[in-house]
Amino acid sequence: MKKIFVQDKATFKTTARTYTDAGFLMVPGRVSKTGTQKYLRKELGLDGDPNAPVTVYRPADEVFNADSLASFDGADVTVLHPGELVNAKNYRKTSVGLIRGAGRPDGDFVVADLIVKDADAIKMIEERGFVELSAGYTAEYEPAKGTTDDGTEYDYIQRNIRINHPALLPAGAARAGRQARIFDNQPKGNTMTKVTLDNGRSVEIQDEATAALVSDHIDRLIKQIADAQAELDKRQATIDGQAEQITKLQAATADDQITARLKAVTDARARAEKVAPGVTFDSIDPVEIQRQALAKARPTTDWVGKSEAYVQAAFDMAFDQAETTDAHAEQKRKLAEDGAKAIKEQPKPAYDSYAARFTQAKE
Structure with a gap:
């Protein structure tokens, strides 16, 4: 399975804001969620149309996995996503705080305790409503089509989730839909x-x-x-x-259809008699009649599995051969009759001499 960095989005309810003596904001947040999420294929590095959506299932046993929850501890907080994982090279430019402690299940969500240290980031939360969260993490995607308990179909299962950072987002940017909203961004009113x-x-x-x-x-x-x-x-x-x-x-x-079908069956039977004289036909389907005739004329071939086009082509060839054979036989018969007639018409002595040669009679 390929490990891909993606950004998932949920929301947190700011009902427990506290401030330290140093002015840091401490607040719990809902950072991750179970269930299904839609992604574009390009977000997961999948082949095909990069803008085609796929549905990914995040099962509870993966989201609430002990190792996954432990990865929240110490993860950096950012404002918006840095476009890549937070690392030693971009840390000073991206981090505005951190998560203290492991994540913990809360219904369908994972809740974590955020400490926002940067004054500008705190101001964006308080004055500009950057209170939605989007988790940046790595995960593995297992191709597996299925259906969740609520009837949602999915294409992949997300496994081995490891949190890198939660990003603060403005209202309306959450992937999780209308649940990903600001609940209490003005505690005093x-x-x-x-x-x-x-x-x-x-x-x-x-x-x-x-x-x-x-x-x-x-x-x-x-x-x-x-x-x-x-x-x-x-x-x-x-x-x-x-x-x-x-x-x-x-x-x-319809009448004309019935007439046409009767003619087709009659013609097929007449032609089949040429190919396989004396065969008994128990079908009124022209193609099946052809199969039965071929089965008798050429029994070494399995005609049942042959296509209609193949049967018709083979039948036409067999019929042409039968016609040719009949024509040759008729030609020989006529030649014999003509020869006998010519001999009978000759003078009697010549005829008698001719007949004697065949009967071994002495002249």
């Missing part, structure tokens, strides 16, 4: 969150956690409707195909 319903109308909800739940519920309903419509479309396609088949069958039973 309440904020109103606008939720767009499936009918297009927008309402404002004061509690952001409730707003997230409402939005997620609407998303699930929309997905259920889309899945139901897809199933209806699939069934309609089946019905349309059956209707087309019925139309073809009806056309095949």
Whole structure:
């Protein structure tokens, strides 16, 4: 399996902000999440259309693996992604803090304790709403198509996840959808969150956690409707195909079709009698009649497995040979009759002499 560096996104709820005497911000964050995520093929280094999406499954036993959770401890915090793993060469330019301690499971998420030390980064959190998190990590991708418990199909399974850094992102940048949102970026006051319903109308909800739940519920309903419509479309396609088949069958039973088919069967039987005289035919399918004739005329060949085109070509050749043989036999018969007639018409002595040679009679 190839190890690839990717960036995954979730969100954290800033309800436990504390500041040290040195002015550092200490806050827990939801950094990683189980379930499925969509990626572009180019993000995972896969062949094919680089912009084609693939679905990756992050099973709980991998996300909550002890070694994976331990990799959170000491991971650097960045503002946005540096475009590569944080390392000794870019550390001074990218790191604005770190994670203290290992990650820990929290429902579908992994929660970690962040310490943000850079004053500008703290200001971006407080004033510009950089409160969403995106995990930068390495992982291995196992090609494995399957379906999760909630019915989501996936193409790969993510394994051996190792965290390199969490990046602070502005609102709306999270990969995890509407759950990846700011919950409490203004601890001293309440904020109103606008939720767009499936009918297009927008309402404002004061509690952001409730707003997230409402939005997620609407998303699930929309997905259920889309899945139901897809199933209806699939069934309609089946019905349309059956209707087309019925139309073809009806056309095949029309008078002119019946007449044409009877002629085809009659012609096939007549020609087959030439190829295999005396054979009994138990089919009204011209091709099957040809197979039966060939099976008698050339029994060493397995005609059952041959294609229609092959059978028809072989039958035509056999028929032509039979016609040629019959023509030669008729030609010889006529020559014999003509010869006998010519001899009978000669003067009697000559005829008697000719006959005596065959009967060994003495003149």
